[in-house]
Amino acid sequence: MYIRTIEAKINEYLTEKDNNKILFIWGPRRSGKTTLIKKISRELNLPNFNFDLQSDWEKFAPDKDTLLKIASSCPIILIDEVQNYPEATIALKILFDEFKLKIIATGSSELRQKSKNFDSLAGRYTEHYCLPIALDEMKTHDLPAIHEEQNYWKNTSEQHQLFGAYPEVLNAKSEGEKIELLQNILDTYVLKDIINIYDLRNAKLAKDILTKIALQIGQEVSLRELSNSTGANSATVSNYVEIFAKNYILLPLPAFKTNARRAISAHKKYYFLDLGLRNILVRDFRPTALRPDAGSVFENFIAAEIYKKIKNEKLNLSLYFYREYNGKEVDFVLEDYHKNYLCLESKLDAGGAPSVFPLPHQLQIINGKNYFEIISQLK
Numbered sequence: 001m002y003i004r005t006i007e008a009k010i011n012e013y014l015t016e017k018d019n020n021k022i023l024f025i026w027g028p029r030r031s032g033k034t035t036l037i038k039k040i041s042r043e044l045n046l047p048n049f050n051f052d053l054q055s056d057w058e059k060f061a062p063d064k065d066t067l068l069k070i071a072s073s074c075p076i077i078l079i080d081e082v083q084n085y086p087e088a089t090i091a092l093k094i095l096f097d098e099f100k101l102k103i104i105a106t107g108s109s110e111l112r113q114k115s116k117n118f119d120s121l122a123g124r125y126t127e128h129y130c131l132p133i134a135l136d137e138m139k140t141h142d143l144p145a146i147h148e149e150q151n152y153w154k155n156t157s158e159q160h161q162l163f164g165a166y167p168e169v170l171n172a173k174s175e176g177e178k179i180e181l182l183q184n185i186l187d188t189y190v191l192k193d194i195i196n197i198y199d200l201r202n203a204k205l206a207k208d209i210l211t212k213i214a215l216q217i218g219q220e221v222s223l224r225e226l227s228n229s230t231g232a233n234s235a236t237v238s239n240y241v242e243i244f245a246k247n248y249i250l251l252p253l254p255a256f257k258t259n260a261r262r263a264i265s266a267h268k269k270y271y272f273l274d275l276g277l278r279n280i281l282v283r284d285f286r287p288t289a290l291r292p293d294a295g296s297v298f299e300n301f302i303a304a305e306i307y308k309k310i311k312n313e314k315l316n317l318s319l320y321f322y323r324e325y326n327g328k329e330v331d332f333v334l335e336d337y338h339k340n341y342l343c344l345e346s347k348l349d350a351g352g353a354p355s356v357f358p359l360p361h362q363l364q365i366i367n368g369k370n371y372f373e374i375i376s377q378l379k
Contacts, residue, residue: 164276218296
């Protein structure tokens with residue numbers, strides 16, 4: 001079992017004497033949230049309430065008498081898939097305010113949009129993330145010997161670029177099993193759960209949009225062109241794309257804009273948080289050395305790992321790309337709260353890159369040999 005970055009934060013939360021926040025853990029389905037909450041449940045010998053089940057969320061009717069039954073038997077409340085019962089925000093507020101309980105709830109951060117009362121929790125919660133396995137979590141789990149690290153990171157990069165980093169996929173024994181699991185995640189989570197939850201009505205359109213974006217990773221995506229090519233109106237396409245981003249399928253990367261007149265972009269780039277899902281959409285699991293999209297796939301790999309690093313460790317960094325009128329661009333621009341800039345240019349192999357970013361910055365080339373070192377040092 002992988003030791004997740006969030007576990008240190010959970011242990012710190014559980015050992016605090018003063019209960020001053022509800023702890024929300026956000027992330028996509030199948031990323032390990034349920035495994036995590038069940039582990040806490042076993043260790044503390046406490047029940048785990050799963051809001052996928054109506055029988056569980058009915059126990060959280062928002063009145064004090066009903067909640068007193070839970071509070072009297074559970075000093076710590078554990079809830080999985082909390083977004084499936086948006087009305088629970090009122091119950092959580094009562095449990096927190098009236099009974100001073102510690103509460104750990106996992107789910108999708110879409111609870112904010114789905115609950116009319118989420119704002120009532122303002123000042124009462126903190127939030128962390130449980131995403132597909134990140135590089136630091138891989139290293140902690142595998143403990144590669146120093147003399148094996150070069151080959152280890154080469155193999156890790158290849159496997160992540162082909163099959164992604166969902167825990168169950170990483171643990172699968174064969175390529176066939178990995179592909180079957182990825183197809184299942186696509187069919188049951190992406191094209192069923194999300195479609196049903198948001199009443200999108202058109203699974204084919206959802207898959208078409210994702211597939212077309214999958215074929216454009218590393219490029220700016222025009223929602224108008226997506227609309228034209230799918231035959232759907234722009235508002236519908238925009239809604240689908242936004243929902244996939246909110247549910248950790250797509251990773252939108254906005255353009256960095258300055259006052260310099262050379263900077264341009266009305267579009268975003270879209271990457272996949274997990275490349276296994278991208279590859280199942282385009283049905284290509286060839287080794288990266290044989291693929292014409294190898295450069296774009298590696299760029300997506302770097303984008304996803306930077307995003308996980310920022311979210312897992314709550315780094316005060318914003319991530320962009322930069323492009324000029326003449327086509328020159330920077331793959332990744334990291335901006336901190338003091339307006340310090342780190343520009344990263346992704347390369348499959350060693351090589352240099354001209355500096356085109358218009359503000360004072362550091363420039364680094366990130367490639368298959370140094371990607372772990374560079375990403376692990378972000379702060």
